[in-house]
Every structure is written in structure tokens, then in C-alpha cells.
Amino acid sequence: MEVSEIRTRIVATADELYNAKGIQSVGMDELRTAAGVSLKRLYQEFPSKSSIVMAVLERRHEAWTDGLDAKVREAATPRGQLLAIFDYLSQWFCQDTFRGCGFINSFAELGAVSPEVADYARGHKASFQEYVGRLTKEAGGPPVLAAQLSILAEGAQTTAAIAGSPDAAGQARQAAVVLIDAALSTAS
Amino acid sequence: MEVSEIRTRIVATADELYNAKGIQSVGMDELRTAAGVSLKRLYQEFPSKSSIVMAVLERRHEAWTDGLDAKVREAATPRGQLLAIFDYLSQWFCQDTFRGCGFINSFAELGAVSPEVADYARGHKASFQEYVGRLTKEAGGPPVLAAQLSILAEGAQTTAAIAGSPDAAGQARQAAVVLIDAALSTAS
DNA sequence: TCGATGGGAGAACGATCGTTCTCCGTCATG
DNA sequence: CATGACGGAGAACGATCGTTCTCCCATCGA
Missing domain, CATH: 1.10.10.60 (Homeodomain-like)
Incomplete structure (x- = not known):
């Protein structure tokens, strides 16, 4: 082997x-x-165990990034790509192994005592926000829209995890539609 | 004593x-x-320690509920009351002891091994969503608006906690304004 | 003054954790 | 066949945790 x-x-x-x-x-x-x-x-x-934890975080980051990007690339329009984020969340929430965002969970569990874990979680979330920022820019939206959509995605993850229901993805997607349309109409 | x-x-x-x-x-x-x-x-x-943990969760629930309700009551209009939620979040995030929502954190840490903690966190989030639902109804908004505003609030909490910055409260508030106005204009 | 009671400080205990070490069978090589 | 290196299974070790127990002193009524 x-x-x-x-x-x-x-x-x-x-x-x-x-x-x-x-x-x-x-x-x-x-x-x-x-x-x-x-x-x-x-x-x-x-x-050590902590090195395994960091390796798991790296694996999660790659899985998240690759899976999200693959879903986004399926969408034809920039607007559809922004909404694809929430479709990706929806299919994730429906997996029976879903128990919330691994970075939020690890940050909550170890962030206060392990700077390594806290920094990695921060970096992961920052990279996601930058990714949403790029998609938003391509769609012609302002930077604040990216921040708002990122917050929606975060909230959907924690809500779905604690409630144990995937409904939050659809609700967040509906909110995203409203926010995107409002931002693009005032921007133009 | x-x-x-x-x-x-x-x-x-x-x-x-x-x-x-x-x-x-x-x-x-x-x-x-x-x-x-x-x-x-x-x-x-x-x-036992777990009974202390449950007592802490009860204390956090009361502090959250009382503090939020006090802030909401300061607002004159139903629309202002919905936005007051995010003002409350903003002042919370600015406290230097802020380290994320205690229920999200305890759920992430113990939810998988302690049904008591998981149930209490679920109940706390459900009561918050019902509270937002009442405010939304008074403002004349549809139930889905309450779910969307709740998701925004959740996302702001985790984003502010991990990023270590209170910016998410203002960004979520801006999004709330858009969602509320859109929902109330189509509802009437 | 004396004896009993109650509470504080912390030692002790059993369990569990991360980590290391020991023993033993196996297999490759001369 | 003999020998030595290697890897697996799990015992062992030190630390830490939640919980209980022991000792001691201080207080108070008779």
C-alpha cells in the first residue's frame, strides 16, 4: 500500500x-x-493529533472549493453563478452526513485555544468571500452585494445544521434573488 | 452569602x-x-458539569432574549423593529468579549454527543425565528421574510465571530433593508 | 471551656486522552 | 536454515478531567 x-x-x-x-x-x-x-x-x-486536524481542514477546504466551483461552472450567466452557490448549499444540506460547516464547527470547538485552527478557518472564510466577490464583480454587482450573499450563505449553513432541515438553502436563495436584482437594477 | x-x-x-x-x-x-x-x-x-452547561445556556437565552427585546422596543415602527435586530447585533459584535453565538458554539462543540445541548440550541434558534416571525407579521411581511432575516442574523454572527470584525452587522442590516422593502412593496 | 457541626482546601480516585514503548510474529537475505 | 530488520497489536505512561473523600479549622450553643 x-x-x-x-x-x-x-x-x-x-x-x-x-x-x-x-x-x-x-x-x-x-x-x-x-x-x-x-x-x-x-x-x-x-x-500529532493537531497535525491531523490541520490536514482534515485542508481536505475540507479543497472539497468545498472544488465542489462549489464545479457547481458554479454549470451556470450559464453570472447571475446564475451567484445563485448556484445556494444550489450547492442545498444539495450539501440534503446529505445525511451534513452537520454544519466544518470550519465553523472547528472554530467554535478549538478556535479559542488553537491559533492554527482559528487562522485556517479565517482564511477559508476569507477565500470564500473573495470567490463570491469575483462572481459578483463579473455579474456587475457592487462589493457590498458579495458580503451580503456571503452572510446569507453562512447563515444558511448554521440554520440548516441546528434546525436539522435543508429549508434554509431555498430561503437564502430567494433572498439572494431579491438582493441581486436590487443591486443590479440600481447599479446600472 | x-x-x-x-x-x-x-x-x-x-x-x-x-x-x-x-x-x-x-x-x-x-x-x-x-x-x-x-x-x-x-x-x-x-x-455535574453538564448541569452547569445547561444553566449557562439558560442564562444566555435569557440575556439574548431580554437584550434583543429591549433594543427592539426602542424602535417606533414595525419596520424599525425588524432593523433593530441588526443594531442589537452590531453593539454585541463590538464588545471585546464577543466570540460568536454561544448556542452555535455549544452546538458545534457538544451537539453531536449531548442531545440536551443540541435540543436546547435548536429551541433557542426556533424561539428567535418565531420572534422575528411576530415582528415580520406586525410589519405586514410574509413568513418567508422572517426566515430570510433570521438567516441573515445567523450569518452575521458567524461571519463576525470568525472574521473578528463587526462589519457583518452593518452589511446584514443593509441587506435586511432591501429584503424588507421588497417584501412589503410586493405584499401590499 | 468543650464538643459538635459545617464548610474550605485540596488530595485522591477512576476514567480517558495523546503519545511512546515493548513484545512478537513475519519476511527478506546470506 | 539462521539472522536481523520491520511492522502490527496493544500495553504502558504521564497528564488531565470530572467527581468524591479526607482532613482541618472556625464557629457556636451549653
Whole structure:
């Protein structure tokens, strides 16, 4: 078995477990068992649990970025691309493994005691806002629209997570339509 | 010293510590020292840590509800009352102790392993959405507007917490103005 | 003054966590 | 076949946590 394959399997397993139970609730032994890797191998690949946490965050960032971008590219118009963000949220919320944004959760759990985690979560959210900013600019909207749509997306994630229902995605999408149309009509 | 005064001091101290460091990062000994109470007294007042956590959540719910309602009552018009929600968020975000919504944080930290915490967070968010629903109805807006404004408020909280900046409150308020005006003009 | 009561400080206990170490079987190589 | 390196399973270790127990002193009524 490839060394990198073991790393991938460890990180993928940790991602699932941390998402389902929270980071602090999952011990190294549980991760070891679930990943089917010996403890020695585990510490051979990662020097500590916190390094696994950071690797999981990187994996989540890539999965989010790639999945969102793929969904956005399906849309034909710039306006449709902005709305595709909320379609992506909707299909995400409908997965039964959905338990809220992993960055919000990890920030809430470890942000106060781990500057690494806090910085990475901040960077992830900043990159999302920049991404929405680019789409907004292409659609001819003002920067404040990007901030507003980003806030809507954030709120939809936490609302859907706590309520346990995917309804927030559709409601946020409706709000996005109103905000986009209002911004584009006054901008022109 | 009154018995209830000790309870209040314990819960107030736990609220501060849990908010600043997260629940799982604060041990009973640290709480005992910060509250200036003996460990025996602590367990005389509360049977376990989880009961303290629930008491903190109740305290947070009351503080949120009372503070928000007081701010809303300052507004003269129903439309102003809806916007007052975001003024309340703004002044909250500007406090240097702000570290995100305590219910979102506790849900992220313990929701997966503690049904009590998850249920209480769900109930708190549901009561907020009902409150916004009442204000929206008084303003003559449709139910979907209440859901959208609630999502905006949620998103502002997480965005402000992770970004470490209170800007999201003003941006969400601007979005609320657009959504409210659009909903009220089409509703009439 | 004396003895009982109650509360404070913190030691102790069992569990669990992250991390390291030990033992043992296996396999490759001469 | 002998030997030595390697990897897996899990015991062990130190730290920390929630919780309980023990000791001691201070107070108060008789």
C-alpha cells in the first residue's frame, strides 16, 4: 500500500469522524481502529493529533472549493453563478452526513485555544468571500452585494445544521434573488 | 452569602469562561478558582458539569432574549423593529468579549454527543425565528421574510465571530433593508 | 471551656486522552 | 536454515478531567 494512500485514508476517516462527533470527542484510538491502521503507522504519518486536524481542514477546504466551483461552472450567466452557490448549499444540506460547516464547527470547538485552527478557518472564510466577490464583480454587482450573499450563505449553513432541515438553502436563495436584482437594477 | 447568589456567580463565571475558551477546555477546577467557590460547594449547587452547561445556556437565552427585546422596543415602527435586530447585533459584535453565538458554539462543540445541548440550541434558534416571525407579521411581511432575516442574523454572527470584525452587522442590516422593502412593496 | 457541626482546601480516585514503548510474529537475505 | 530488520497489536505512561473523600479549622450553643 502506498504511503500517500495511507495518509489519504487516515485523513478521510478523521474527516468523517470529526464531522460526525466533533474533534475533541474522537480519540486517536478510535481513529486508528476506524482507519484500520496501526498506531505506530499513524504517528509515522502524522506527528500529532493537531497535525491531523490541520490536514482534515485542508481536505475540507479543497472539497468545498472544488465542489462549489464545479457547481458554479454549470451556470450559464453570472447571475446564475451567484445563485448556484445556494444550489450547492442545498444539495450539501440534503446529505445525511451534513452537520454544519466544518470550519465553523472547528472554530467554535478549538478556535479559542488553537491559533492554527482559528487562522485556517479565517482564511477559508476569507477565500470564500473573495470567490463570491469575483462572481459578483463579473455579474456587475457592487462589493457590498458579495458580503451580503456571503452572510446569507453562512447563515444558511448554521440554520440548516441546528434546525436539522435543508429549508434554509431555498430561503437564502430567494433572498439572494431579491438582493441581486436590487443591486443590479440600481447599479446600472 | 445567599445560596442563589452563589449559583448566580457560578453560572456567570462559567458563562464567561465557556465563552472565552470553549466548554470542553474549561475544567471544574478552573471554574472553581475563578468563581471563588469551594469544590464541595460547587457540587452542592450543581450535580455535574453538564448541569452547569445547561444553566449557562439558560442564562444566555435569557440575556439574548431580554437584550434583543429591549433594543427592539426602542424602535417606533414595525419596520424599525425588524432593523433593530441588526443594531442589537452590531453593539454585541463590538464588545471585546464577543466570540460568536454561544448556542452555535455549544452546538458545534457538544451537539453531536449531548442531545440536551443540541435540543436546547435548536429551541433557542426556533424561539428567535418565531420572534422575528411576530415582528415580520406586525410589519405586514410574509413568513418567508422572517426566515430570510433570521438567516441573515445567523450569518452575521458567524461571519463576525470568525472574521473578528463587526462589519457583518452593518452589511446584514443593509441587506435586511432591501429584503424588507421588497417584501412589503410586493405584499401590499 | 468543650464538643459538635459545617464548610474550605485540596488530595485522591477512576476514567480517558495523546503519545511512546515493548513484545512478537513475519519476511527478506546470506 | 539462521539472522536481523520491520511492522502490527496493544500495553504502558504521564497528564488531565470530572467527581468524591479526607482532613482541618472556625464557629457556636451549653
